[in-house]
Amino acid sequence: MDEVLAADGLRKSYGDVEALSGVSLSVAEGEVFGLIGPNGAGKTTLVRALTGTTAVDSGSAAILGRDPTEVDRQRLGVLPQEFRPAGRLTARELVAYYAGLYDDARDPGAVLDEVGLADAADTWYENLSGGQQRRACIALTLVNDPDVLFLDEPTTGIDPAGRRSLWGLVEDLAAGGTTVFLTSHSMEEIERLADRVGLLNAGELVTVGRPDDLVSEYGGDSRLVVRTDGDVDAEATLRSVSLPPALDATVTGDGIAVHGVGPRDIGDVVAAFDDAGVVYESLVWKQPGLEEVYLSLTGEQFEAARPAAAAAVGGDR
Numbered sequence: 001m002d003e004v005l006a007a008d009g010l011r012k013s014y015g016d017v018e019a020l021s022g023v024s025l026s027v028a029e030g031e032v033f034g035l036i037g038p039n040g041a042g043k044t045t046l047v048r049a050l051t052g053t054t055a056v057d058s059g060s061a062a063i064l065g066r067d068p069t070e071v072d073r074q075r076l077g078v079l080p081q082e083f084r085p086a087g088r089l090t091a092r093e094l095v096a097y098y099a100g101l102y103d104d105a106r107d108p109g110a111v112l113d114e115v116g117l118a119d120a121a122d123t124w125y126e127n128l129s130g131g132q133q134r135r136a137c138i139a140l141t142l143v144n145d146p147d148v149l150f151l152d153e154p155t156t157g158i159d160p161a162g163r164r165s166l167w168g169l170v171e172d173l174a175a176g177g178t179t180v181f182l183t184s185h186s187m188e189e190i191e192r193l194a195d196r197v198g199l200l201n202a203g204e205l206v207t208v209g210r211p212d213d214l215v216s217e218y219g220g221d222s223r224l225v226v227r228t229d230g231d232v233d234a235e236a237t238l239r240s241v242s243l244p245p246a247l248d249a250t251v252t253g254d255g256i257a258v259h260g261v262g263p264r265d266i267g268d269v270v271a272a273f274d275d276a277g278v279v280y281e282s283l284v285w286k287q288p289g290l291e292e293v294y295l296s297l298t299g300e301q302f303e304a305a306r307p308a309a310a311a312a313v314g315g316d317r
C-alpha cells in the first residue's frame, strides 16, 4: 500500500510549551488512522502540522509524497475542530459555494444527502442545530471528493443516531480508498472506525498500533468489579471470600476487582461472594478496551465513558 501521510520528527513549541516533541508516523492509502490523547496533548497541532496550516520548528511532513503546503487542495479535505462558516447562508448555498472553489466538484445535493442534511438544506447555517451544523461542515470537506480527509473531532455535538450514520459514511469513504486521519474524544468512535490508533500524550506519540494489538499489550485482563458500600471494609471482605484458586483480586477505590475473570468464571465468582454473605452495590464485568490502554499509558481516565464496555451482571442488593 502506498504511503499517503508521513511525519518525521515533527517538533513545535509555543513559547515554553512543547506541543509536539518529535512525532513520526506513517499512514497508508485507505487507512483510517485514529488519534487520541488528553486535552492539550498536541492533537490539533499535529493535524495542523500535517496539513501545512502551521509551521513546525523542525521535522517534516508529507501528504501524497509532497510538502503539505504544496499538495493539490483538490485532493485534500480538512475539517478543523473550530470551523464557523457564514451563518446567513443556507447549507445548500454553503456547499455550492465551496464546490465552486474546485475545478471538479461533486453535486451539492448529493453531498448534503450523504451527510443527512437533505431536509435542512435550505435552512440558514446559524439556524441549524449544533449537530446539523457539524454535518454541514463535514459536507464542505467532501465537495471535492478528497483522497485524504482530516477530521478533527468530527462528531462533537452530534446525537447518537447522527454519529452512527456519519461513522457509516466514514467507513464507506475508507472502503472507497479515502485515507482518513481522525481525532476524537469518543473511544467508541475510534474503536469502531480506526484501523490503527496513535496515542499522543504531552506532544509524544506514546504508541501506535491496531486496536486489538494495543488492547492485548496494554489493556490488562478482563475483570469483575464488585462495588461495595463505602462503609464496608473491603480488605476484610476480600479475606472472607474463597475465590477460585486461579483468580487474583485487589481492593480498589470503591470495592474489589477480581482479575482474569473469563466469561465462564463469572458464575463461580459471584457464587463465592454470595457464599461469603458479601453485600455489594453492583457487579460489573469489564473486558479491556482502548479505554484501559489509555488509562495504562497516560494514567488518566478517558473523559467519555464507553457504556457498551461494561456489562452489568448483577444488581443492587
Ligand SMILES: Nc1ncnc2c1ncn2[C@@H]1O[C@H](COP(=O)(O)OP(=O)(O)OP(=O)(O)O)[C@@H](O)[C@H]1O
Pocket: 014, 017, 018, 019, 037, 038, 039, 040, 041, 042, 043, 044, 045, 046
Ligand atoms: N496558538 C497557540 N498558542 C499558544 N499555545 C498553543 C497554541 N496552540 C496550542 N497551544 C498549546 O499547545 C499544546 C497542545 O495544544 P493542542 O490544541 O494541539 O492540543 P489538543 O490535543 O488538540 O487538545 P484538545 O484535546 O483540548 O483539543 C497545549 O498546551 C496548548 O495550550
